[in-house]
Amino acid sequence: MRRVGGFPAHASNHTQPATDALLTLSGVHTHIGQYHILHGVDLVVPRGGLSVLLGRNGAGKTTTLRTIMGLWKASAGSITFDGRDITRLATPDIARAGIAYVPESMAVFSGLTVRENLHLAAIGGPMDAARLDWIFGFFPALKKFWNYPAGNLSGGQKQMVAIARAIVEPKKLLLVDEPTKGLAPAIIQSLIAAFRELKETDTTIVLVEQNFNFVRSLGDTVSVMDDGRVAHAGTMSALANDDKLQQRLLGLSLDSHQ
DSSP states (O other): OOEETTEEOOOOOTTSOTTSEEEEEEEEEEEETTEEEEEEEEEEEESSSEEEEEEOTTSSHHHHHHHHTTSSOEEEEEEEETTEEOTTOOHHHHHHTTEEEEOTTOOOOTTSBHHHHHHHHOTTSSOOHHHHHHHHHHOHHHHHTTTSBGGGSOHHHHHHHHHHHHHSSOOSEEEEEOTTTTOOHHHHHHHHHHHHHHHTTTOEEEEEOSOHHHHHHHOSEEEEEETTEEEEEEEHHHHHTOHHHHHHHHSSOGGGOO
């Protein structure tokens, strides 16, 4: 079997048709208190590869991720993951089904060491040494600060901990909210390398991101949100190569944000 980063990799799913959906949102509405945030989201995430959610601030991207994860409950509609209706499941049950979530806030356990943060995420038992070595290859700072309290790390290093915690065990689906926000270019390059290798395993990724060059280099499919709905869905290459479509959907060209 081919190996990725020192541990066995499953065959890539990129050859599977787009109709092979791992995740489907159908007519999903979400209310947060008195506010109606999602207004009937229809979203299909193909199995394998990386799907991107784009849109202006306030379009509903983060709410979509949090609704998938069960942190906010859909008030109408359905969410199907790997053939199973997860709309009403509790967040721990959704996580056990094979979905990991990296919020924009990073949300590390500041009083625990880096090792303890990752150990808590290894719900299947002891952390796999080969997988840890693979993670350290992208984020060597984590090995250096292995026994340091996570709260003492820089913002970029905390983001590394948050992502490493999400992938310390293989997941079917990884939801990541703006991972490059505030990060140095060198760390962003490490993230790109990590996501590219994850795409070659059996992990499907949904990424919310405002760094357009970052998503253009990684994305396979893209959905553009506006006012709590999906306004456009297609391939990333089609959007990246169509300035008029970018202007219509986003009000800007991807090239205008380097």
